[in-house]
Amino acid sequence: MHITAKVDYAVRILVEIALAQSKSVKADSIVTAQGIPPKVLESVVAELRRAGLVTSRRGPEGGYRLARPATDISVAEVIRAVEGPLASVRGMRPEDVVYPGAAEPLQRVWIALRVNIRSVLERVSIADIGHDLLPPFIDDLLRDPDAWSRRSRPVDPGPHGEWRDLDHA
Numbered sequence: 551m552h553i554t555a556k557v558d559y560a561v562r563i564l565v566e567i568a569l570a571q572s573k574s575v576k577a578d579s580i581v582t583a584q585g586i587p588p589k590v591l592e593s594v595v596a597e598l599r600r601a602g603l604v605t606s607r608r609g610p611e612g613g614y615r616l617a618r619p620a621t622d623i624s625v626a627e628v629i630r631a632v633e634g635p636l637a638s639v640r641g642m643r644p645e646d647v648v649y650p651g652a653a654e655p656l657q658r659v660w661i662a663l664r665v666n667i668r669s670v671l672e673r674v675s676i677a678d679i680g681h682d683l684l685p686p687f688i689d690d691l692l693r694d695p696d697a698w699s700r701r702s703r704p705v706d707p708g709p710h711g712e713w714r715d716l717d718h719a
Contacts, residue, residue: 574613
């Protein structure tokens with residue numbers, strides 16, 4: 551799964567707003583705390599506002615607030631708000647993809663992948679992240695020795711036919 555910069559920024563923005571609790575948070579404060587470029591902040595917050603996750607108010611007492619409690623906003627919801635579905639295949643939902651012949655079982659693989667993505671992202675809230683109180687199942691997943699190990703990318707033939715490891719190119 552590829553986590554885009556926009557998703558990363560959106561989660562970090564919401565965590566900053568959540569930690570302010572009932573106070574409005576100014577854009578400058580978020581920019582400074584998270585190192586998010588101001589124009590990017592504006593763009594991402596506009597999407598979060600359209601999705602009903604953030605409200606904003608102008609003026610000296612203005613700023614951003616969460617539209618709902620941070621405990622009620624999952625990471626999955628944030629991803630859907632700024633990027634769309636959690637898992638898609640060529641822009642389609644996995645259940646809408648049909649493969650012929652020997653590739654037919656592949657649809658079930660994509661659906662199983664989506665189930666696993668949901669099982670993590672729908673159960674972690676903005677509040678969990680902001681208060682560093684991730685659900686216990688996260689620690690269970692992180693205890694798996696493979697959790698922290700990188701997989702090498704496949705090798706690629708170079709321009710002259712030599713094979714090279716993409717992780718070390």
